[in-house]
Amino acid sequence: MITLNHYLLLSAILFCIGLYGALSKKNAIAILICIELMLNAVNINLVAFTKFLTPGDLTGQIFAIFVIVVAACEIAVGLAIIIAIYRDRSSVDVENLDWLKW
Amino acid sequence: MSFPILSSILLAPVLGILLILFIPQKEDKLIKIVAAIATGLTVLLSLIIYANYDQSIGGLQFVENIPWIDDLGVTYGLGVDGISLPLVLLTALVIFTGVFASWGLEKRVKEFFIFLLALVAGVFGVFLTTDLFFFYLFFEIAVIPMYILIGVWGSTNKEYSAMKLTIYLLVGSAFALIAVIAVYLYTGLGTFDIQTLTQQTYDIGFQKFAFFLLMIGFGFLVPMWPFHTWSPDGHVAAPTAVSMLHAGVLMKLGGYGLIRAGIFIFPEGARFWAPVIGILCIVNVVYGAMVAMSQKDLKFVIGYSSVSHMGYVLLGVASLNTLSISGAVAQMFAHGIMTALFFALVGNVYNKAHTRMIADFGGLAHQMPRIAAGFVIAGLASLGLPGLVNFVAEFAIFVGSFRVYPVLTILAISGIVITAVYVLRVVQNVFFGPRNPKWDELEDVRGIELVPIVILCGVLLFLGFFPSFLMELINNGVDPFVQQYLTTPKVGGMF
């Protein structure tokens, strides 16, 4: 029997993988994908909670859809920026993207 | 509801801005004319209010109230009484003459007048509003154009001075803002209306706290020693019209706020802190005058003389009785007119001679007799000669504060001697003495340049000979408050 805890565990693992990737990857695209992973971990949480705690209600699913939409927008903007940076620098290595510092 | 005449004063400069926006940059004559008409309108309207203000009733009149943010209790409220009316008239006179004093301006004329009118709209707002929230808002509206005006059109270290001035003023207003919010929350009435707040009674501890904040906050604006250094720097750097407005009107916001929002709302707090103001104001008077004596730049002399003269205002405020506070308000008016005249004259000389160093001049009365005459009149007003309105104001302050602080008042009166020394030294070194052929090409003021000098001298002399027009109105505005909230005249206990 798969309980809520299994979902939460899956989601936590997924989130940690995403977080690790987001903090350690050098490639900007990889970081974006990792952020995507984290968002999906959240989605799993949302859907799972609705399923187990308030069955018959669609709050979690609706939220998940919102998150997906926002994530899509974010990816679109993020990729656009990354492409712009690539055109300028021929590199998307975040180690080198420190122009915002002081 | 009758014709919203106070809103019209506020909107006249705004209307001017809108019109100027649609005039092309190169039509600079037209821009100046529009500015002159807009400000002339404010003079006219303030005079109408002056004539129609009913002294037998007193209190706030021509009131307009429009709720603005209901949830916060913010109301767009306007009204004038005997305290604010002279200052409104002062603002109108100074800006009107200031426009004429900038008649020769050539650099970015359009932007200059837009900012100038924005600044003056803010100043009018401060004096007209009856709501603390708007008081604060209008003050901020006034500060920002000031920064730009000095930074762009100024001279002598202008970026530094503009920055210094803005930061000092904002720091001061931050202190005041804390007090405003504190009193709003403390009463829990959900209103910023000054009259309502004045009628509340406050716990003595809270009064001390709130008045302290206001004292520091408005002390920055007055400027009270040791928060004064922004003002001479600002005066020197600012272009003529802005100097006039700055020294003539903007410094008065502090004194006005201190009276309106400070001592009338927190009389007990005022009584507690009054001796501190009293001592600092003597430092202002004597120290400001002494420092003015060793200045080499004409504008610095006037800048420090303003510091010195605003000390008298503070003395009047600190003495907490009808006569002294009335004198303080009158002194704000008188000093505003006098210092605007000074800056108009010095600005004129600077535009022609391109220097303001006292040592460079000498015998200028030969080439510029009218400027010399105007300068002598302003100087005599500055040293408190009878026949000019400043004397009456200072005399009222002295009589009012003598019974409260005899020693401090004697020190303050000694300020008029020091003032005589530095003013007459400047007059002698700049205007008297043998003709200096170096300045032979300088032309005396004539035509439109005469407008500010004639108007301002006229006001000084007229009210000097007939002070009752000014003093009795102010007295009428101050007296009810003092009778109600400051019935015991004894302050502190230190002197």
Added chain:
Amino acid sequence: MIESIGIKYIWLVPLAPLLAFILITFLFKRFKLLSALTAIFSMVVSLILTLDILRVILTGHEITMNTPVEMAVPWLNMNGLYIEMGALIDPLTAGMLFVVTFISLLIMIYSVGYMHGDPGFSRFFSYLALFVFSMLGLVIANNYFQMFVFWELVGLSSYLLIGFYFYKDSAAQANKKAFITNRVADFGFMIGVIILFLYFGTFNFLELAEGISASSDLAFLTLAGILVFIGPIGKSGQFPLHVWLPDAMEGPTPVSALIHAATMVAAGVFLLARGFILFVSAPATITFIAYLGGFTAFFAATIAITQRDFKRILAFSTLSQLGYMVMAIGLGSLTAGMFHLTTHAFFKALMFLCAGSVIHALHKQDIFEMGGVFKKMKITGTTMIIGGLAIAGIPPFAGFWSKDEILLVAKTNGFTLLYVLASVTAFLTAFYMFRLIFLAFFGEKRSDYHAHESPLTMTIPLMILAVFSIFGGLIGAPFVEHGFSSYVYFGEAHHPQPDYMVMGSSTLIAAAGIFLAWLVYIKKAISAEKIANQFAPLYKFLYNKWYIDEIYQWFFNKVVLSISALLNWCDRNIVDGIAHGIAWVIRTTGAKGRYIHTGSLQTYGLVIFAAVVVIVLFLAGPVVGGVQ
């Protein structure tokens, strides 16, 4: 109510010259003759009104010192400050009004000739009119406030007129000095007026007089009296604030005659007379006034004997005579002080106008460069000698009677020291005045000059004043009934009894002074240089005016300016330094703190995540702990 145009329209007395000032300044500036005529006409109006007031006082006996007529209009009415502008008419006012209007009229007529051809002709007359307005306003004042206002305004006119030749550095220096010295004095006067107002609640002379006579607070009355007296110390050039008057001679000579000899400097004495009750009710004050006046009289006379400049000698003589007047007031005799003021106004104005006439002709002021002028300028010379005899106190000239009365008061009131001092001063006065006359008008020509008698507009006023200098004293002579003393007095009229001892000795002293001057400067029996060399330190001390100016100069340059420079330095470096210091702290904090921002996205992410963890633990910790 007494029927009199003069009293009914008394406000016109000061306002006529004010109107003239306004008209000249704004309309007639370009028309020289019209300006002069306007000013003169306004003076005629004032003089006629004054004469009418005098007529009422002399014929009727309704208006006396104890039953004055007062009228006033409110000027300012505030809670705690009620000020009136008004007129107080009594014989004192009327006498002073006559002196001021009459001498002003003569001097204006004289100035038409004296100022002829000066580019500032109209300006001169407008200033004169302004001065007369202020002076008359001061004379009719019915309260201390009005007195103070006009007191300052005469100071202003004096400032403008001393600096009339503003293109001369010395004039620009002198008028500043005059104004500032007077300001120092007014500082005391103003405080005095304020404390009187706070104590008695009024500025009005009559109400104050009632209050003062009812008051027994001696300490307060002494303090107030001395503070108010500081005003006259400045305006009437008493020691130590006399320094401005000799320098004030930089102004045109008619100005010196009118303002710095006859009228304005006498305003201090007038104030002492007007507020007499205040001073007389405190013994310490009145004694102080007497001794200060006596000392000033002596002090100025010693300086006068060494000076070389025609006008400066007269200026020091004015100081000395003012000292006499102040002393007379201090001795408790208002009558003697005002009497001497009146006669002095005539003969000193006369002598200054003579000086003007000589300077106008010679363009020289040093008496050692003159000599023999009498031959060329007979009228001027004769009138000058009349003036000299009057001031020296030779009977029956005006100065004799008034000076005699002062000596008499000193003697009868028991001030022996002052009596002796005044007698010595009388000797010095006779000596220096005839030194001046002998050196300038007699002997041989000592330098190259071209002299001619002055035009009629100048000599006629001289002759009129000479007549007054001869006979003017008779109004107060002891054998004249209903003379000066039965009109101008304090308390009760006190008719002076002639004391032939005093009269005789003072005449002898004056004659001795003149004789000594004759020996030294005409007969050359005694060499002036030799004496000067023998007493070189004393001579230098006197010639340099007791070094008072140098002390003040040193004080101002070294002390005041140093303090000023020090404070300026503090302002720039300490007050502003603290502000800059705060700015520096903030800027430095920012400069160092910015290194936290590495710009690396992943560091930021890590920090954010760590922060979230901490916050969650912080929030969740208690909950988890509570749930176990």
